Amino acid sequence: MKIFSSLLTFALLCIASVYSYTIGLKALVLHTQEDETFQNTIYGLESYGIPFDAFIINNTDHILTGNLSLYDEEGNPKYYLVILISGKLSSETADKTFTSSLSDEQWAYLDAYEQTFNVRRVTFSDTPESITGTSIYDASTWGNTYIQKIVGADNEIANEIYKRAGIKKDAPIATNNNFYHTPVTITNPDIATPVFYFEACEKIKERTVGAIYAKLEDGRERLSFFLPTASWSLDTIVLNHLWIHWGTRSIYNGIRRVTFSPHIDDVFISTNCVSTESSYESGITLGSESFRISKADLDDYLKFKDEILKKMPAGSSFNVDLAINGNGLLPVGDQLQVDGNRYVTLDYVKPMGEGMNNWPVEHYVPNWTDEYLAQDDLFQYFKNKENRSKFFWCSHTFTHENLDNASRSDVDNEIRVNIEMAKKLDLINEEWWSGRSIITPQISGLHSGDALEIFREYGIVSATGDISRADITNNSNPYLPFITTKGSSHVENFPIIPRSPTEIYFYASTPEEDTYIYNYMYHSYFGSDSTWEQILQRESTRALRLIMLLRHEAHQFHQANMRSDDSNEHQSLLQRWVEAVVNEYTKYADWPLVSLKLDDLNQLSIDRYNAEQCHASYKILVKDGYATEILINNPSEHDCVLPITVPDDVVRQSEYKFEQLGNDPLTVWVKVGANEESITLSPPLKWNPAFISSPATSTTTTKATTTAAPQPTTQPATQPTTPPATGDSTVYRHWFDDFFATDWYSCGNVEYECKQLKSDQCYAEVNQCWIKVPWPESGDLCNEMNVICAKIWTYVK
Numbered sequence: 001m002k003i004f005s006s007l008l009t010f011a012l013l014c015i016a017s018v019y020s021y022t023i024g025l026k027a028l029v030l031h032t033q034e035d036e037t038f039q040n041t042i043y044g045l046e047s048y049g050i051p052f053d054a055f056i057i058n059n060t061d062h063i064l065t066g067n068l069s070l071y072d073e074e075g076n077p078k079y080y081l082v083i084l085i086s087g088k089l090s091s092e093t094a095d096k097t098f099t100s101s102l103s104d105e106q107w108a109y110l111d112a113y114e115q116t117f118n119v120r121r122v123t124f125s126d127t128p129e130s131i132t133g134t135s136i137y138d139a140s141t142w143g144n145t146y147i148q149k150i151v152g153a154d155n156e157i158a159n160e161i162y163k164r165a166g167i168k169k170d171a172p173i174a175t176n177n178n179f180y181h182t183p184v185t186i187t188n189p190d191i192a193t194p195v196f197y198f199e200a201c202e203k204i205k206e207r208t209v210g211a212i213y214a215k216l217e218d219g220r221e222r223l224s225f226f227l228p229t230a231s232w233s234l235d236t237i238v239l240n241h242l243w244i245h246w247g248t249r250s251i252y253n254g255i256r257r258v259t260f261s262p263h264i265d266d267v268f269i270s271t272n273c274v275s276t277e278s279s280y281e282s283g284i285t286l287g288s289e290s291f292r293i294s295k296a297d298l299d300d301y302l303k304f305k306d307e308i309l310k311k312m313p314a315g316s317s318f319n320v321d322l323a324i325n326g327n328g329l330l331p332v333g334d335q336l337q338v339d340g341n342r343y344v345t346l347d348y349v350k351p352m353g354e355g356m357n358n359w360p361v362e363h364y365v366p367n368w369t370d371e372y373l374a375q376d377d378l379f380q381y382f383k384n385k386e387n388r389s390k391f392f393w394c395s396h397t398f399t400h401e402n403l404d405n406a407s408r409s410d411v412d413n414e415i416r417v418n419i420e421m422a423k424k425l426d427l428i429n430e431e432w433w434s435g436r437s438i439i440t441p442q443i444s445g446l447h448s449g450d451a452l453e454i455f456r457e458y459g460i461v462s463a464t465g466d467i468s469r470a471d472i473t474n475n476s477n478p479y480l481p482f483i484t485t486k487g488s489s490h491v492e493n494f495p496i497i498p499r500s501p502t503e504i505y506f507y508a509s510t511p512e513e514d515t516y517i518y519n520y521m522y523h524s525y526f527g528s529d530s531t532w533e534q535i536l537q538r539e540s541t542r543a544l545r546l547i548m549l550l551r552h553e554a555h556q557f558h559q560a561n562m563r564s565d566d567s568n569e570h571q572s573l574l575q576r577w578v579e580a581v582v583n584e585y586t587k588y589a590d591w592p593l594v595s596l597k598l599d600d601l602n603q604l605s606i607d608r609y610n611a612e613q614c615h616a617s618y619k620i621l622v623k624d625g626y627a628t629e630i631l632i633n634n635p636s637e638h639d640c641v642l643p644i645t646v647p648d649d650v651v652r653q654s655e656y657k658f659e660q661l662g663n664d665p666l667t668v669w670v671k672v673g674a675n676e677e678s679i680t681l682s683p684p685l686k687w688n689p690a691f692i693s694s695p696a697t698s699t700t701t702t703k704a705t706t707t708a709a710p711q712p713t714t715q716p717a718t719q720p721t722t723p724p725a726t727g728d729s730t731v732y733r734h735w736f737d738d739f740f741a742t743d744w745y746s747c748g749n750v751e752y753e754c755k756q757l758k759s760d761q762c763y764a765e766v767n768q769c770w771i772k773v774p775w776p777e778s779g780d781l782c783n784e785m786n787v788i789c790a791k792i793w794t795y796v797k
């Protein structure tokens with residue numbers, strides 16, 4: 001208690017005077033119960049990978065004694081963002097009244113912390129009151145469940161918040177599903193600025209305020225939402241991105257990356273589709289005709305691929321991953337007949353060394369010639385590299401045998417012989433081939449230690465899972481792989497990467513067939529038949545929810561879903577699904593959609609798992625009111641690769657990787673080992689506006705306050721020998737004549753090493769600029785140089 005009160009004294013003394021410090025890159029979440037808003041907030045933070053501490057505090061079983069723990073052992077502030085899950089943290093007391101869960105003193109301690117270190121506060125279900133310049137719209141009723149559209153406000157602050165988040169102000173969100181909310185009015189526009197409105201509805205004839213930015217009279221900044229949120233509600237999941245970007249000022253130890261990777265299973269084998277001749281009530285029977293994709297289907301797909309890319313936001317890429325079964329390329333009469341069915345339960349853990357031999361021989365050795373294989377149209381088609389390059393590729397085993405109870409010999413045949421076929425197609429070592437991962441038939445074999453050992457023998461170090469199966473899903477964190485254990489699979493530490501099944505079915509090649517199966521399964525759930533349009537609408541909402549949660553699961557399709565012929569208006573089920581999702585998505589966000597091949601998609605998940613094992617600590621260095629550097633330490637013994645996203649740019653260093661697509665902010669991937677790493681923000685970010693604009697209020701004695709210059713690097717020991725007169729910016733520019741005369745883009749578009757060298761040289765000059773040129777002239781000049789350097793990587797000759 002003593003230490004708390006002395007820290008409080010310290011903090012209060014320091015108000016408006018502490019402007020150089022380090023602050024943890026971590027969020028503090030305070031909540032009174034495990035409710036939906038809390039869950040959705042945690043999902044929001046996890047979706048980016050932003051670390052947080054969550055504390056439950058209430059008036060019954062979680063009473064806070066003393067003050068919140070806001071400082072680390074060295075007395076540095078731990079949190080750069082405070083999130084309150086409900087206004088005033090109100091909770092029920094033992095005598096059934098509602099009151100704040102924090103005392104006045106505890107609130108004062110938190111307020112002083114926020115004020116001293118310029119920490120932003122986000123509040124859900126906030127209470128309108130004079131301190132935030134707001135009051136309740138209708139004093140007779142606290143809130144309602146009417147459906148009201150949520151529309152972004154038109155002012156500089158709201159524009160900036162939406163722009164940073166990449167969320168469209170007219171995104172079609174609303175208080176759907178009778179979502180409880182509190183209409184508010186602004187009483188003091190000097191304090192409160194609307195961020196979004198609840199549009200008028202039949203019961204409420206006026207537009208009211210739904211969220212505000214407030215700058216309190218003492219300088220503290222808040223973002224207040226007058227509604228709760230929920231992870232089942234797409235509308236409020238979308239709102240996560242607004243507060244995350246505002247609250248973190250777009251500096252966070254994570255990445256906002258949307259992956260969009262359809263997988264096509266069973267490529268090269270054929271499928272008997274469902275017969276729609278009789279009513280679905282009589283069950284599912286298969287037609288006699290079997291369907292296998294043809295060159296014509298692929299041609300239609302490629303046309304579609306070009307079209308859909310044009311509809312996607314800047315920076316997007318689109319590719320489907322073909323999961324191939326090589327057996328289907330053999331002449332029909334020569335195809336191996338291997339029983340592919342599953343005879344054990346889904347979670348059957350196969351004893352080591354046991355299992356069925358369904359292959360005709362152990363260690364099957366193929367002896368195909370190119371001429372023999374060229375009897376097949378698709379083999380011929382894909383023998384052409386140009387055609388192969390339009391897809392991603394991976395293995396789905398040779399014959400599609402279920403591996404749950406397969407013998408080692410069978411697994412070896414399935415893996416090895418399919419690799420032989422991939423070699424015949426020249427796929428091995430091509431950039432679009434994934435040799436380090438696999439999609440197993442029916443997502444089987446993942447409880448078989450024998451199968452996992454054989455995968456590893458062939459360099460396959462991860463496999464695709466299925467989020468509809470709890471036995472192979474990381475149920476505590478959907479952003480991480482399921483890691484096998486001795487108990488789950490006899491073999492440990494094999495990562496299973498989540499994938500999402502779709503309602504586009506294996507047995508369906510047309511909307512009619514898909515609708516038939518859908519109604520067979522869901523008629524009783526909905527109490528009526530669904531139309532194809534309804535199915536697509538539900539599918540795009542379901543996929544959009546995953547996307548808005550930044551979930552990286554690939555979407556599962558099958559080869560019959562690529563049928564695109566006369567019977568199908570030349571639009572495959574895949575195409576219709578992708579189009580529906582993209583059309584819906586682009587109403588909400590302008591982030592790029594990125595297709596990753598299986599190896600890269602899986603690695604994303606594995607890297608994230610490894611990063612979590614590192615328990616790295618991150619701090620922002622704030623100097624003279626500017627955030628200048630991000631410092632990263634890794635207390636573990638493993639190296640790990642960590643993403644850090646920044647609002648503008650950084651001083652480029654060759655050992656880091658840089659990722660920025662379309663309208664994305666820049667993400668720096670930093671490999672962190674035993675030594676501290678640092679990223680220098682360029683330009684530095686104004687952290688303490690109060691201090692910068694009115695330095696005279698500072699009581700510090702450590703430095704003259706009138707030269708509050710941003711300092712991206714440490715102050716140079718020696719200044720330029722003949723400093724020019726202040727304001728003579730052309731003289732500073734002359735210092736860098738060589739820089740402006742250099743052709744930084746001489747590498748063209750492909751020379752990686754050349755570009756890296758140029759980039760290093762270029763940013764070294766920018767660094768010199770920040771060091772030598774005084775503020776404010778450095779602002780324009782160094783940034784101009786920085787823009788030149790930033791184009792090196794994207795320059796196309």
Ligand SMILES: [Zn+2]
Binds near residue numbers: 265396400440441442
């Ligand atoms: Zn399959």
